[in-house]
Amino acid sequence: MCKAGRPDMKPAYPQAGSYPQFADLVDTERSQVDRKVFHDEAIYQAELRQIFGRAWLFLAHESQIPGAGDFVRTKMGEDDVIVVRQRDGKIGAFLNSCPHRGNRVCMVDAGKKARGFICNYHGWSFGIDGRLVGTDGKVYDTDPDFEKHAITLTPVAQVASYKGLVFGTFDPNAPSLADWFGPFTWYLDVMLDNDPEGTEFIGGCIRSEIECNWKFPAENFVGDILHAYWTHQSGAQAILGGGVDLGPQYDERAFQASIYGHGIETNLDKTGNTKTLGYPELVDYVFSQYDKAKDRLGETRARMVGAISSCTVFPNFSFLPGQATFRVWQPKGPNKIELYTWTLVNKSMPEHIKELYRRGTMMTFSPGGVFEMDDGENWEYCTKANEGWVTRHQPLHYALGISSKIDAPDLPGHIHRGSLNDANQRYFYTRWAEFMRFDNWSDLMTAETAPPAKAAPGVAAE
Numbered sequence: 001m002c003k004a005g006r007p008d009m010k011p012a013y014p015q016a017g018s019y020p021q022f023a024d025l026v027d028t029e030r031s032q033v034d035r036k037v038f039h040d041e042a043i044y045q046a047e048l049r050q051i052f053g054r055a056w057l058f059l060a061h062e063s064q065i066p067g068a069g070d071f072v073r074t075k076m077g078e079d080d081v082i083v084v085r086q087r088d089g090k091i092g093a094f095l096n097s098c099p100h101r102g103n104r105v106c107m108v109d110a111g112k113k114a115r116g117f118i119c120n121y122h123g124w125s126f127g128i129d130g131r132l133v134g135t136d137g138k139v140y141d142t143d144p145d146f147e148k149h150a151i152t153l154t155p156v157a158q159v160a161s162y163k164g165l166v167f168g169t170f171d172p173n174a175p176s177l178a179d180w181f182g183p184f185t186w187y188l189d190v191m192l193d194n195d196p197e198g199t200e201f202i203g204g205c206i207r208s209e210i211e212c213n214w215k216f217p218a219e220n221f222v223g224d225i226l227h228a229y230w231t232h233q234s235g236a237q238a239i240l241g242g243g244v245d246l247g248p249q250y251d252e253r254a255f256q257a258s259i260y261g262h263g264i265e266t267n268l269d270k271t272g273n274t275k276t277l278g279y280p281e282l283v284d285y286v287f288s289q290y291d292k293a294k295d296r297l298g299e300t301r302a303r304m305v306g307a308i309s310s311c312t313v314f315p316n317f318s319f320l321p322g323q324a325t326f327r328v329w330q331p332k333g334p335n336k337i338e339l340y341t342w343t344l345v346n347k348s349m350p351e352h353i354k355e356l357y358r359r360g361t362m363m364t365f366s367p368g369g370v371f372e373m374d375d376g377e378n379w380e381y382c383t384k385a386n387e388g389w390v391t392r393h394q395p396l397h398y399a400l401g402i403s404s405k406i407d408a409p410d411l412p413g414h415i416h417r418g419s420l421n422d423a424n425q426r427y428f429y430t431r432w433a434e435f436m437r438f439d440n441w442s443d444l445m446t447a448e449t450a451p452p453a454k455a456a457p458g459v460a461a462e
């Protein structure tokens with residue numbers, strides 16, 4: 001660096017590549033997945049580039065940052081990001097890293113009415129729109145070559161909201177958020193639009209670490225109700241006074257749906273998951289709202305509001321509609337995640353009902369919650385055991401329900417009968433492989449996981 005020239009401070013968004021050798025680790029012909037995808041460092045680095053560098057990732061709920069200058073800090077992959085409400089009401093997101101030497105410019109997790117962010121190291125300060133607004137006031141201001149106007153915190157390339165949920169992508173060429181979801185919004189609306197006043201997060205964010213690969217919890221929520229029968233048996237005994245009943249009668253009313261790797265598995269039992277929060281009053285409340293939800297969403301989706309159901313939005317954002325828990329599995333290397341958890345409720349709910357949801361989610365899906373502890377241990381041992389030198393050469397079995405696909409004209413997406421099924425997990429890994437293989441969005445949006453050519457008549461018919 002002996003020739004001194006002016007830096008080019010324009011934001012740079014890394015391009016995707018193509019990793020067919022990693023994509024081939026998902027064998028869709030045999031419904032099996034190679035264990036390397038859960039521990040290999042090179043694969044993990046490729047995930048950061050191919051998946052977390054391109055996908056729309058969950059950032060925040062709008063209710064967390066209602067006023068100008070309100071902000072939260074989160075992660076996109078391993079990149080630290082500030083999400084902040086602008087003066088014009090829009091939401092901006094920026095890398096939390098000073099363009100001078102890279103220090104964090106924001107150290108706290110959330111705040112209100114910030115006027116800007118000041119770097120601790122040499123004092124550069126940035127407006128809530130990310131622009132450099134000040135330095136130490138002496139040295140830089142007298143340097144004739146210093147181009148203050150050209151310096152900004154790197155903006156997240158695109159930020160958009162869907163019914164209160166804010167997402168961002170580092171890829172300027174990514175399709176719109178609406179296209180990214182496709183008709184999967186039909187299912188998201190079970191949670192986000194069963195009431196005209198919309199939703200909010202309550203009670204802050206809980207963070208905890210689990211020593212597992214990020215894909216284990218994502219695949220669990222995308223379609224593994226099977227584990228509940230066994231893993232959560234004792235927790236269910238404690239709360240419900242009986243085990244989890246997933247017998248044949250249960251599965252007759254259940255299905256799995258997948259679109260672009262996003263997936264939901266659900267029963268139509270109205271309140272199966274809400275019951276596990278342990279408050280009969282909550283179950284009564286969900287029943288009391290059923291007719292209103294039915295008018296708004298139609299019968300199928302109204303039955304899903306409190307049902308035994310779980311969902312992952314590809315790649316790492318998951319929720320349980322009936323239990324009101326929303327979470328992101330933030331990757332921290334191939335063997336660790338930081339779990340961010342929130343409770344989502346309808347704004348119109350009475351305060352005491354909101355409080356019961358908050359307590360119920362803490363009792364079940366928080367670091368001290370009975371179901372979270374059940375799951376976390378399994379995911380940690382899946383991750384550790386898969387690393388064994390001989391173990392890692394053995395395939396994993398994802399073949400439950402390989403002939404269960406059905407034609408379901410009233411349900412958007414790829415539909416499989418019964419939710420005791422690996423179908424959504426197969427789509428999830430197929431999507432993962434598509435992200436590894438393709439370096440462009442036109443291939444990604446027309447790949448095997450794209451929604452089948454049917455007009456989602458369920459939307460119009462109900």
Ligand code: FES
Nearest residue numbers: 098100101119122
């Ligand atoms: S690293 Fe931020 S001002 Fe120097």
Ligand SMILES: [Fe+2]
Nearest residue numbers: 228231371375
């Ligand atoms: Fe679980």
